[in-house]
Amino acid sequence: MSEEQAEDTPQEESLFEAPPMGEQERMVEAVLFASAEPVTVRELEARMPHGCDPAEALAHLRKRYEGRGVRVVRVGDAWAIRTAPDLGFLMQKETVEVRKLSRAAIETLAIIAYHQPCTRAEIEEIRGVSVSRGTIDQLLEMEWIRFGRRKMTPGRPVTFVVTETFLDHFGLETARDLPGLKELRAAGLLENRPPPGTIPLGQRDEDEDELNSPESGQTELFED
Amino acid sequence: MSEEQAEDTPQEESLFEAPPMGEQERMVEAVLFASAEPVTVRELEARMPHGCDPAEALAHLRKRYEGRGVRVVRVGDAWAIRTAPDLGFLMQKETVEVRKLSRAAIETLAIIAYHQPCTRAEIEEIRGVSVSRGTIDQLLEMEWIRFGRRKMTPGRPVTFVVTETFLDHFGLETARDLPGLKELRAAGLLENRPPPGTIPLGQRDEDEDELNSPESGQTELFED
């Protein structure tokens, strides 16, 4: 099927060879421009002619748009074009009123982002109060958080993690780019320290390692 | 004036002086990108800092996008960014959905497979209900059945036979390999008789012979 598509492109002779990189860059440019949502490299690959290397084309394209009115940004495993933040003042017309989040919702969101995967009990332990159902529901509804894997602790509680929509909204490439993440970790504030005298759960460390290991969720393909 | 200054306070300092053309180009680029509708020069002028020349910025931007994956195009008296026409094929996403064949289609197909060549009237007689045009069309479209020879009975009705594609899908070498065909025939369940009260067509037996004779229309299908 992709061969057929290739026939329609200017590179008619490249039935078995991928189009030249300049052409691939144009293709990635067209696809990213057309979509309001971030597009994954996988999807690019599926839509471009056989043999293309969207990751490389993306790197070129990103460089090309440096300093321009729009930028090529990475959002988790996906890529998108977004306007340069310094030009926000031109967009009053496009500005959307973001629903005001309660203090509880903002804190809950931050705790999930910095401690993910994070259970409700952990959120409650950190905040010192119970988390209302509505707060979690609101964040889920906004698609800023989603359910992660269940924890391998007694009761196998569900966990929450932040989504690509969250990263996109706050202009973060990965969850690792959260502001102050390194300092918090260095200060030991992201450790799950059980209160003295309780039995340590012994699971938290594993999960944290996973979150931080290069093999986890986010691929390293596109790191500059 | 440096670009950095322009980024921070694009308007304040340009009370009397417009931002440099490069900066204006960035602005036009961002506005055209983010706007839901094509933007007129007048609108650009209203949104950009005082003293800007959006028409000139547009001309620069248009040139910049020449040969790229997207282009700056004129829509009526307004401007928009659009995908380059030669890359339209990228705006298609192919999805394959596998669905279960309907009961009517399965039964019709089974009757054709066991009784081929088989007319619509015969299918209806066996199923006891009328066969919808859509069912036959669907099977034809899937290339699981095709038209066979016309029957030598009054009205010379068209017949249907199963195809190679059908045999491929069901992993059969010939239609004779259909499980249970011989057994069903031995049990007399496959004898097709005209409904009582109608004039015997005197054709069926011939047809059944034909089904099994290598000289008949569907030779390629039924040869072992």
Add this chain to the structure above:
Amino acid sequence: MADRDLFEEDTLSVTERLAAEALIVDVDGFEGPLDVLLMLSRTQKVDLRKISVLHLAQQYLTFVEKAKALRIELAADYLVMAAWLAFLKSRLLLPPDPTEEGPSGEELAAHLAFQLERLQAMRDVAARLMARDQKGRDFFARGQAEDVMRIRTVTYSATLLDLMQGYARVRTRDEFRPFVMDRHNVFTMEQALDRMRPLIGFAGDWTDITSYLPDGWETDPVRRRSATAATFAASLELVKEGHMEIRQSETFAPIQLRRKDQRE
């Protein structure tokens, strides 16, 4: 002292009652005991890691006592925290008892300090997060997204079993219409009547019933049986209608028919 700011005097004047009511709102504004502790700890104006937990516990207990004195309803968790802090205070003040099990006062205090520091840190990063450029406010996505045309290829599938079951279903249905299946070898009474009516006019004298059997039904025993039975039944019907007479000389003797004389 922080509690000075919150609680002025114990004597209840009108203004103080009003102030007390305002305090209820204030307490409601706190998100639990940890939030109150964090607020109190800030008044120590030191790094949260160097905070005096003993002092903090004292402040909190004063807060709870004053609230009680002002008849401010405190949720149970505020009181639980007060009890725990009182316990912590005693542990910190008394020399450790070597025979006693469980964590030491220092450990408990350290953990409380950690909790406060962590909560503060989370609040700080939450603020930093919200201060970031946000989509739809500071930067924007494509306004005129092009529709990706979805070419949906629907593939229908069926298994051999589906096919077999479908066929069996159709065929089973047929079996519940036995008259359709069996009619081939059945000669019905209606058919016999149809055949006999035009013939009886010619049968003036006694004729054997077998001569009325339809052509081609005599050889196959199954068919002959069906035809004989149908013809016999049809004969009885015709006799009943008064068109014919029927007779048999003895058991198993030939059955004979003749037209009934209408004038009799």
